[in-house]
Amino acid sequence: MEKGVVFGQSLLGYDVKDGKLSVNPEGAEIVRLIFHKYAVEKVSTSQIARFMTEEGYCTYRGGSKWKPNTVIKILNNEKYVGDLVQKKTYTPDFLTHAKRTNKGEVPFVTIENHHEPIVSREVWNMAQERLRQNNKHGNTSGSHSNRYVFSGRIKCGECGSSFVGRFKYLKDKSKVRRWSCGTATN
16 A cells, blocks of 8 residues: 555546556546536535436446435545545454444555546645535535434435435424425425
């Protein structure tokens, strides 16, 4: 890892072969578009996901439906600016092989300017600053907040989208929380 050998899989915009990252031109254009829309045009991740779906862009795995969480993961991935951070996960127990997210338990291996970037450092920094400003709950993982017990845990049987909590106000002025499909709510 310290020599810069890439351990991991290919991702949108990059192919991994023999421990090296090489730019995939088709995927790189999609990544540039996402960063431009978010950092320069100030479009929200939900709107970007909707745009990508409506315009027929395929996700890295070939899916046709984009989710805001997918966009956030792309925006958070330092590989797109040419940096490499390894040991994001670690295995505390080699008997179970269970991996855990590294929150500082093990030192990260970080190499700046490791490979050809897809986005400029300027656009990357703009996106990171906007992500920090929009991060109301201090959630850095790109996953659902744990502010509510059901956040991200209830899925729609029709479309697979996560349910979102909303308050409904009753005639007696009291409010009741109800959960409904995020796609239907949008």
